[in-house]
Amino acid sequence: xxxxxxxxxxxxxxxxxxxxxxxxxxxxxxxxxxxxxxxxxxxxxxxxxxxxxxxxxxxxxxxxxxxxxxxxxxxxxxxxxxxxxxxxxxxxxxxxxxxxxxxxxxxxxxxxxxxxxxxxxxxxxxxxxxxxxxxxxxxxxxxxxxxxxxxxxxxxxxxxxxxxxxxxxxxxxxxxxxxxxxxxxxxxxxxxxxxxxxxxxxxxxxxxxxxxxxxxxxxxxxxxxxxxxxxxxxxxxxxxxxxxxxxxxxxxxxxxxxxxxxxxxxxxxxxxxxxxxxxxxxxxxxxxxxxxxxxxxxxxxxxxxxxxxxxxxxxxxxxxxxxxxxxxxxxxxxxxxxxxxx
Amino acid sequence: xxxxxxxxxxxxxxxxxxxxxxxxxxxxxxxxxxxxxxxxxxxxxxxxxxxxxxxxxxxxxxxxxxxxxxxxxxxxxxxxxxxxxxxxxxxxxxxxxxxxxxxxxxxxxxxxxxxxxxxxxxxxxxxxxxxxxxxxxxxxxxxxxxxxxxxxxxxxxxxxxxxxxxxxxxxxxxxxxxxxxxxxxxxxxxxxxxxxxxxxxxxxxxxxxxxxxxxxxxxxxxxxxxxxxxxxxxxxxxxxxxxxxxxxxxxxxxxxxxxxxxxxxxxxxxxxxxxxxxxxxxxxxxxxxxxxxxxxxxxxxxxxxxxxxxxxxxxxxxxxxxxxxxxxxxxxxxxxxxxxxx
Numbered sequence: 058x059x060x061x062x063x064x065x066x067x068x069x070x071x072x073x074x075x076x077x078x079x080x081x082x083x084x085x086x087x088x089x090x091x092x093x094x095x096x097x098x099x100x101x102x103x104x105x106x107x108x109x110x111x112x113x114x115x116x117x118x119x120x121x122x123x124x125x126x127x128x129x130x131x132x133x134x135x136x137x138x139x140x141x142x143x144x145x146x147x148x149x150x151x152x153x154x155x156x157x158x159x160x161x162x163x164x165x166x167x168x169x170x171x172x173x174x175x176x177x178x179x180x181x182x183x184x185x186x187x188x189x190x191x192x193x194x195x196x197x198x199x200x201x202x203x204x205x206x207x208x209x210x211x212x213x214x215x216x217x218x219x220x221x222x223x224x225x226x227x228x229x230x231x232x233x234x235x236x237x238x239x240x241x242x243x244x245x246x247x248x249x250x251x252x253x254x255x256x257x258x259x260x261x262x263x264x265x266x267x268x269x270x271x272x273x274x275x276x277x278x279x280x281x282x283x284x285x286x287x288x289x290x291x292x293x294x295x296x297x298x299x300x301x302x303x304x305x306x307x308x309x310x311x312x313x314x315x316x317x318x319x320x321x322x323x324x325x326x327x328x329x330x331x332x333x334x335x336x337x338x339x340x341x342x343x344x345x346x347x348x349x350x351x352x353x354x355x356x357x358x359x360x361x362x363x364x365x366x367x368x369x370x371x372x373x374x375x376x377x378x379x380x381x382x383x384x385x386x387x388x389x390x391x392x393x394x395x396x397x398x399x
Numbered sequence: 400x401x402x403x404x405x406x407x408x409x410x411x412x413x414x415x416x417x418x419x420x421x422x423x424x425x426x427x428x429x430x431x432x433x434x435x436x437x438x439x440x441x442x443x444x445x446x447x448x449x450x451x452x453x454x455x456x457x458x459x460x461x462x463x464x465x466x467x468x469x470x471x472x473x474x475x476x477x478x479x480x481x482x483x484x485x486x487x488x489x490x491x492x493x494x495x496x497x498x499x500x501x502x503x504x505x506x507x508x509x510x511x512x513x514x515x516x517x518x519x520x521x522x523x524x525x526x527x528x529x530x531x532x533x534x535x536x537x538x539x540x541x542x543x544x545x546x547x548x549x550x551x552x553x554x555x556x557x558x559x560x561x562x563x564x565x566x567x568x569x570x571x572x573x574x575x576x577x578x579x580x581x582x583x584x585x586x587x588x589x590x591x592x593x594x595x596x597x598x599x600x601x602x603x604x605x606x607x608x609x610x611x612x613x614x615x616x617x618x619x620x621x622x623x624x625x626x627x628x629x630x631x632x633x634x635x636x637x638x639x640x641x642x643x644x645x646x647x648x649x650x651x652x653x654x655x656x657x658x659x660x661x662x663x664x665x666x667x668x669x670x671x672x673x674x675x676x677x678x679x680x681x682x683x684x685x686x687x688x689x690x691x692x693x694x695x696x697x698x699x700x701x702x703x704x705x706x707x708x709x710x711x712x713x714x715x716x717x718x719x720x721x722x723x724x725x726x727x728x729x730x731x732x733x734x735x736x737x738x739x740x741x
Contacts, residue, residue: 201585208548208585243543243550248602248637252626253595260590280633284594284626290662291622294688294699295590320632326668346636357636 058399059361060383060390061115062196063233063279063315063339064123064164066153068110070102073152077131077145084137093148103156112163114342118361122394123342124387125153126167126198130246132237135205139173139180146171146184154192165390166194167233170221172203174210179220189228195389196277197225199232201258206241206250213258213276214265222271229388231275231313234258247345255283259312263296263304268311275311275386277337281318281327289330305332313386315339316360316378319346321353324363333374337382338364400741401703402725402732403457404538405575405621405657405681406465406506408495410452412444415494419473419487426479435490445498454505456684460703464736465684466729467495468509468540472588474579477547481515481522488513488526496534507732508536509575512563514545516552521562531570537731538619539567541574543600548583548592555600555618556607564613571730573617573655576600589687597625601654605638605646610653617653617728619679623660623669631672647674655728657681658702658720661688663695666705675716679724680706 076096083090111123127149134142150168157164168188170181188194199221202208211217213234225232239250255278261267268274278285285292293304301307313335318324327336339360346357355362364370364378384391418438425432453465469491476484492510499506510530512523530536541563544550553559555576567574581592597620603609610616620627627634635646643649655677660666669678681702688699697704706712706720726733 206550208550208583210585212585241550243552243554243603244599245602245606248605248634249595249599252598252630253591256594256626257586257591260587261585263590264587281629284598284629287623287626287629287665287668288594288660288662290660290665290692290699291688292590293694294661294690294692297690297693298688318630318632319636320630320672322668322672323629323632326629326664330662330664346633346640348636348639350632350636351639352635357632 058122059120059338059379061120061123061340061342062277062337062383062387063317063341064111064125065128065341065344066125066156067128067343068106069128069152070098070106072096072098073148076148080141080145081136084141087140093144096148098152100155100159103152104159107156107160110343112160115163118359120340120361122162123164124167124196124390125157125164126196127153127169129198129235130238132169132198132200133205134172134200134203134237135174135240139171139176142171142173143184150184150188150192165393166192167196167198168194169198170200172200174204178218181221182224185224185230186228189230189389193393195387195393196230197232198235200236201234201254202236205237206239206244212261212265214261214267219270222274226271226273231277231386233277233279235279251280251345252283255280256285259283259285259292262308262312263292263301264299268308272310275313277313277315277386279315279317279339279341281316281323282314282331286314286327286330309335313337313382316364317341317344318360319357320350321363321366324360325367328364328367328370333370333377334382336378337386338379400464401462401680401721403462403465403682403684404619404679404725404729405659405683406453406467407470407683407686408467408498409470409685410448411470411494412440412448414438414440415490418490422483422487423478426483429482435486438490440494442497442501445494446501449498449502452685454502457505460701462682462703464504465506466509466538466732467499467506468538469495469511471540471577472580474511474540474542475547476514476542476545476579477516477582481513481518484513484515485526492526492530492534507735508534509538509540510536511540512542514542516546519562520560523563524566527566527572528570531572531731535735537729537735538572539574540577542578543576543596544578547579548581548586554603554607556603556609561612564616568613568615573619573728575619575621577621593622593687594625597622598627601625601627601634604650604654605634605643606641610650614652617655619655619657619728621657621659621681621683623658623665624656624673628656628669628672651677655679655724658706659683659686660702661699662692663705663708666702667709670706670709670712675712675719676724678720679728680721
């Protein structure tokens with residue numbers, strides 16, 4: 058079975074976007090804004106939104122199950138206040154849950170959190186618990202920069218985040234460290250901010266004792282780990298200069314990289330440099346890059362093709378990357394699959 | 400001949416750092432601060448500072464000439480105001496010039512610019528001209544984020560920067576896009592901020608018509624281009640989705656990457672993915688990573704070893720990466736070498 062640990066609901070019916078626009082238009086006077094109950098999306102609309110997109114692509118590429126979360130760039134935690142984010146996160150998570158209920162063989166939920174700049178992360182616990190306990194979600198997306206490119210929150214290693222980590226550990230849920238849209242003109246959202254955040258988060262973990270404090274906390278760093286595997290020697294060297302343990306020991310019980318790297322040489326490097334226990338298959342479909350690579354004739358984001366083409370992956374390694382690691386990093390996913398006899 | 404296009408004067412005598420400390424201590428009352436003339440460093444001290452470091456390493460590794468610039472993390476443009484930076488840049492550039500005069504076969508200068516947050520870049524032109532015309536410097540380091548990790552300046556594609564670009568083009572001097580120390584707790588300086596800035600700058604260029612406006616402007620993106628070569632498929636795909644020309648045509652007449660990537664798989668990817676016309680040998684010695692890689696027994700930053708070990712580089716390609724591209728991208732370097740019969 059092939060599990061894609063990183064897919065967003067980027068194809069939601071337009072009604073969702075329209076509702077959000079109304080919410081934003083009413084930021085100055087929330088009482089005049091839309092109620093959550095005013096969002097009307099039928100099951101048929103939900104079906105249609107994924108049948109021709111994510112599900113078609115799963116079938117075409119031979120992948121099975123996607124850990125599905127709200128559209129990352131639309132989380133936009135910098136907009137409004139904590140109440141704005143709470144309402145928006147609840148709505149987005151609900152749509153993901155409905156899709157996962159309609160297509161339980163294709164999707165299992167990961168939630169966005171109702172983060173808001175400067176607001177303590179423990180305010181996200183209620184929504185996290187709701188998604189995990191009521192919806193059966195197996196993961197969450199944690200935004201290290203709710204300011205949207207201004208980086209005003211403390212690093213992920215700061216105690217600021219610890220109450221949320223305690224809950225993640227208690228629930229046995231990993232976090233994908235994933236920023237949202239950039240409202241800083243310096244950073245293109247998918248071309249710079251996403252990759253920078255991946256590198257930044259890794260380095261925040263490297264320079265801290267976070268995983269001494271939380272030995273079972275697990276982070277997935279998406280987009281192939283940003284710049285990290287490409288500069289693995291730099292990071293190993295920096296850690297060594299800081300008298301830290303080898304990275305494998307220091308970080309790799311807790312940090313995992315996905316395979317959202319959109320060309321063969323990138324995936325080859327990832328699979329060569331990072332231990333196969335720490336790589337989870339993902340495509341980000343339908344995601345940041347949607348076209349066909351003229352150099353290959355295949356979709357840029359058809360990452361299964363690159364993993365399959367990597368010559369040095371053993372059958373065991375292949376199983377880990379496509380399925381085993383996801384089941385290990387997302388224990389609730391494993392339990393859900395086992396409950397289905399899978 | 401092997402030209403290292405990226406070396407900083409990280410080993411300057413302590414008197415330089417002490418002077419800077421006094422300058423910073425007197426920020427509130429600059430009249431009480433040190434005068435430039437109070438910095439006393441003898442030629443012998445300068446000699447000693449590089450003989451056992453950069454020059455020894457050049458000899459050990461068989462490289463010849465380094466384009467040498469002030470220590471990047473000490474530029475710290477966020478400290479004080481434009482006058483603070485003007486005095487500091489002039490002092491740092493002068494030390495580099497003196498070293499290059501003492502060891503003209505080993506070093507040729509690249510300058511730091513007296514940038515300051517929110518201050519128009521044309522204020523840097525006088526120092527740039529001084530370094531190029533009086534000192535014979537051949538390049539400069541341009542900081543896209545003088546705020547030190549808060550990213551408050553407009554993107555490099557903004558007209559804000561154009562007066563400086565006009566001067567760079569007139570002088571026929573390329574810019575290495577290089578940030579300085581991070582004063583944002585989120586970003587580790589050499590492990591996150593440097594790499595993020597490389598990726599950010601590339602994407603700023605990608606999403607703009609900068610090189611339509613300045614067809615002969617040249618940027619070197621250091622640290623192997625940040626995350627860019629590893630995610631080359633992502634960037635090609637993003638450009639294609641935006642209906643931009645292929646990256647080779649859109650950016651690669653103007654953008655070049657150095658080889659400061661500290662392990663073999665990273666250099667292999669760089670040399671495989673990026674055209675050999677766009678790669679300039681560099682080591683950043685003495686730089687961010689100073690130890691020996693226990694996996695190889697060699698220094699992490701001994702990048703010549705990785706380039707030499709890349710099997711698919713032709714003799715012509717090797718010449719380009721080690722010498723030819725540097726002479727092409729730094730025309731004043733080429734002229735200086737030719738004047739010496741090299």
